[in-house]
Amino acid sequence: SWSGLRRWGFLDKPGDDDGRYVPDLLDIYSPYYAYEIFLHRIHQQRCFPHPTTGKFYVDTQQDHLQNAEVYPRPVEPEAQQYPFDWYPYCELPKVAHREQASWPQHLLQRVSDKAKQVKQSLAEADTFIQRLKQQQKVEQAEYQLDLKELAQQISFQLELEKRRKEEIEELALQDALRKQKEEREQEQEEKRQQLALAEQKRIEVETERQRLLAVEVEKKRLAELKIRERRIAAEKAKAEKKRKQLEKSKRDFAVMSEPPDAFIPIPEFGGFGAAPVVSPAKPAAKSKSKDKKLGITATFLHVLPANGSDQSTKLALSWKPAPNWFTRASVTQVHGGDFSYNWGVGYSDWRPGTTSVQLNNWGPIKRGEGLAFDKAILSVSHKIDSEFLRGYDISTTLGMSTPISGDLGMNATFQWSPIENWYFRTTASQKVKGGPTNWSYAFGHYNWRPETWRVEYSNYKTNRYPFDNFREGSVTISRAWEF
Known part of the structure; x- marks a missing residue:
């Protein structure tokens, strides 16, 4: 029934060798009655054969055109070249007019x-x-x-x-x-x-x-x-x-205000990189005798630097006129070198939850410089009282220090004492105005009681975080007496 359209190529895809373009009408979505309108135009106006009967329009209209006037052939311009051979108008046969009786x-x-x-x-x-x-x-x-x-x-x-x-x-x-x-x-x-x-x-x-x-x-x-x-x-x-x-015991004395087990007093630090000493404001020791003691303690130290530099011998003296108040002085003689000294005064309490205020000149002060107040450092520190940290044998101190002529700095110290009198300690310091972070560290054995020995490795140099500079540290061996 589609032989008419198939004969003109409307149902076939264009070939590669014939060079024609023929649209596939069945693949195009058309509106209502579009097919009827298209069929009317190509069958009645363009002389295509009908797709069902295969006849031309003039062949299907002869019955009612017998008595009609002969249609004149329309005048068309020159025929346009199309891809296929067909005329743009319909050929109608001439019908003879007969007189009606x-x-x-x-x-x-x-x-x-x-x-x-x-x-x-x-x-x-x-x-x-x-x-x-x-x-x-x-x-x-x-x-x-x-x-x-x-x-x-x-x-x-x-x-x-x-x-x-x-x-x-x-x-x-x-x-x-x-x-x-x-x-x-x-x-x-x-x-x-x-x-x-x-x-x-x-x-x-x-x-x-x-x-x-x-x-x-x-x-x-x-x-x-x-x-x-x-x-x-x-x-x-x-x-x-x-x-x-x-x-x-060797000496007959009674300990008053004794620190708790596994607690070691944290030393007070001076400026950035300055060498500290353990606070002389330790718990008081008093003999059973009625003679009142002078409150003076002395520590003798021999320092062996780990980097192989000159050894030194130190003598530190401290006087405690009242509980937690102290004044101290220390002299150092480098073997084959110069003589120097340092000093400090202030209030220091070893117990957690307390605040300490000190003025120290950690030196080294040379002969003829006097007390050198312009190089002194004022420091304020607070010992944190934390049940959580004490459960892990850790003590913490937060502080700030400022030189008499210098910038304000902050520092934090953490100390771990897993066994009584043995400790590991580290301190980080930072200037308020900015700059690199310095840190120091120490570990060893220390007993605050008189007539005891102290063995410690410490590095209180200006160590830039995170470098340790282990060879710049010192091994200290000391013994304390009480007068």
Whole structure:
């Protein structure tokens, strides 16, 4: 049935060798009746054969064109070159015009009679139509009257229904208000009963609680008495044990304000890179004799630098006129070198949660320079009191220091003492105005009590983080005396 379009190439893809472009009409989405319009144009106006019959338009129209005038051939401009061979107009064959013969007389009379009958029928139809129109007008008027009366009845019924509905709503509202009032009164009565029961229960519970509280207080009092008795007995046993230990010691003295176990006092630091000394404000030591001691301690040190530089010998003296107040001085003699000294005064408390204020000149001060106040450093530090850190045997000190002629700096010190008298300590310092971060470190064995030895490796040089400069440190061996 598609042989016509297939013959003209509309259903085939263009070949590679024929060089023609033929659209595939079946792949194009067309609007409604697009195919019929297209078929009309190409079949009737452009002389394409019909795709179903295969005939041209002039071949299918010969029956009704026998008596028609011969269509003149339209004047067209020069034919346009198309990709395929077809004419832009339709060829119509010439049809000879034939004269029509006259009709017989009897046929004409029959047609005339038939025309008269038709006219009479038309007149009767007009009369009937007029009568129907008049009857329709009367019925329309009656319908309008009936419709108006019906509208009045409906309006009256709606008004009655509206009034009846309003009365029902009013009665329902009154009934709802009455029920709401009854429910409110019932709820109030129930609340009064519940409050009465709750008050009665509260009184019973309070009475029972007072009784149980009295019993608990009595039990607690008895338990506290037992604990107090046990504590007194434990303190007596501890005092007896301590007394026996003191009798066996080399020197007969009693320790007052003794630091806790595994605690080592953190030394006070001076400026950036300055060498510290352990705070002389250590817990006081007092003999059992009634002779009052002078509060003077002395430390003798021999320093062996790890980098192989000259060894040195130091002597440090400190005087504590009052608890936690001190003044100190230290002299150093480098083997084969110069003699120098340093000094310091201030307030220092070794216990956590305290603040220390010191003025130190860590030197080295040469002969003839006096006290050299312009090189002194004022420092303030606070020892952090933390149960969490103490659980890990760690102590922390935060401080700030400023030279008499210099910039303000901040420092933080952390010390870990896993075993009593053994410690690892590091300090980080930073100027407030900026610059590199310095740090120092030390580890060793130290006992604050007199007549004990101290062995320590320390590096208090100006170490730029993160470099350690281990060979710049020193090994210190010292012994302390008390006067």
